[in-house]
Amino acid sequence: MKINKLLAGLLTSVTLVAGAAQAAELSIVSGDTGTGLAFLQSELDIFTEQTGHTVTIVPMPSSTSDQFGQYRLWLAAGNADIDVYTTDVIWAPQLADQFLDLSEAAADVIDEHYPSIIESQTVEGKLVAIPGYTDAPALFYRKDLLEKHGKEVPKTWSELHATAQEIMDAERAEGATDLWGFVFQGNAYEGLTCNALEWVNSYGGGQIIEADGTISINNPQAVAALEEAASWIGTISPEGNLAYMEEESRGVWQLGNAVFMRNWPYAYALSNSDDSAVKGKFDVAPLPAGEGEGAKPSGTLGGWNYAVSKYSPEPDAATELALFLGSAESQKRRAIQQNNLPSIQALYQDAEVLEAAPFMAAWEEIFQSAVPRPSAPAQANYNEASSLFWSAVHNTLSGNGSAAENLELLEVDLEDLLN
Numbered sequence: 001m002k003i004n005k006l007l008a009g010l011l012t013s014v015t016l017v018a019g020a021a022q023a024a025e026l027s028i029v030s031g032d033t034g035t036g037l038a039f040l041q042s043e044l045d046i047f048t049e050q051t052g053h054t055v056t057i058v059p060m061p062s063s064t065s066d067q068f069g070q071y072r073l074w075l076a077a078g079n080a081d082i083d084v085y086t087t088d089v090i091w092a093p094q095l096a097d098q099f100l101d102l103s104e105a106a107a108d109v110i111d112e113h114y115p116s117i118i119e120s121q122t123v124e125g126k127l128v129a130i131p132g133y134t135d136a137p138a139l140f141y142r143k144d145l146l147e148k149h150g151k152e153v154p155k156t157w158s159e160l161h162a163t164a165q166e167i168m169d170a171e172r173a174e175g176a177t178d179l180w181g182f183v184f185q186g187n188a189y190e191g192l193t194c195n196a197l198e199w200v201n202s203y204g205g206g207q208i209i210e211a212d213g214t215i216s217i218n219n220p221q222a223v224a225a226l227e228e229a230a231s232w233i234g235t236i237s238p239e240g241n242l243a244y245m246e247e248e249s250r251g252v253w254q255l256g257n258a259v260f261m262r263n264w265p266y267a268y269a270l271s272n273s274d275d276s277a278v279k280g281k282f283d284v285a286p287l288p289a290g291e292g293e294g295a296k297p298s299g300t301l302g303g304w305n306y307a308v309s310k311y312s313p314e315p316d317a318a319t320e321l322a323l324f325l326g327s328a329e330s331q332k333r334r335a336i337q338q339n340n341l342p343s344i345q346a347l348y349q350d351a352e353v354l355e356a357a358p359f360m361a362a363w364e365e366i367f368q369s370a371v372p373r374p375s376a377p378a379q380a381n382y383n384e385a386s387s388l389f390w391s392a393v394h395n396t397l398s399g400n401g402s403a404a405e406n407l408e409l410l411e412v413d414l415e416d417l418l419n
């Protein structure tokens, strides 16, 4: 008995020492929304348990534009303190040179992911990052309020405007003075590029810069789309919406102060949490279509990935971490707890995933037909091009120049930048 215990003790310390000898100390940088960073920490705890490697999170602000600015500086300086970067779907072409090629390490699992998502992270044959999840927006709506006022879920943006206005006016008259009709991401940052691209695209106005590099944004449908959006500010959307990012819109919505919200699927789980005023009172639908020729519903493609810095002193352990965070096991927990859309095809047939997030069954198709931002044609200039676009849109929403004037100027600026 005693000898057995002694032996067992010895064995444990031997394994611990062996484990410790190979264990790496890694760091991962990530900004996120909602409870995203807490979820990441819980995944890192599992990773540490499985591998012995320890990982520190370097937290970032949730604005993807702010993250990008910082990462570009760190990478340009050859920063060796960050091993793994959490990267937005649009960054691959711009940062490809600074990350390791993961195609060999991921060879066994690549076929589990949607080919289009792998493609978005592949630059000249190099797999720049492992997909963690994909993203496609939803129109969140208050089932209870629509029912009470006898309204259907709007199919066009002008229907949304009319329905939002009617419900808002009626509810305010009954004392709900803080209620707004529609909240979205209107701050001057990448999130506004996502929102405005889907307005423009839903009006048949193209995708800012087309896949062949043509600058298409200065067209009548795009003007009509931005005019519609500008008409929301101060009527169904608060002036303050011009400063909202994802979390600010979710804040208003989750307090019960909006009839409609445009947001990403992460807001579904949080809106159903116990401290949410809208728990059980809402559902999601595809975003509305525009009007006129070529009108259709449209959503911008988003998503996040894990890239390994080429300056990491621990490339093997860092690659292991990126693979772990993109694995089917981790993506399943993410889908269930965070309601992020998996990039792993099989998870859309997973009963536990569909029970936790019933909307995902429909979102499989929605993300596959989502419109990509023009990061592939704009290449290294994408961030600058996007910032010109969101500024033109923000000016229009703020009443600073008309849609037609601002898009004409934008076209000239994009031509200067790209040609």
Ligand code: GLC
Binding pocket: 064, 088, 089, 090, 134, 135, 190, 191, 192, 194, 246, 264, 301, 302, 303, 304
């Ligand atoms: C979401 C999307 C991301 C996008 C960002 C904009 O996080 O996944 O792709 O750039 O929103 O705010």
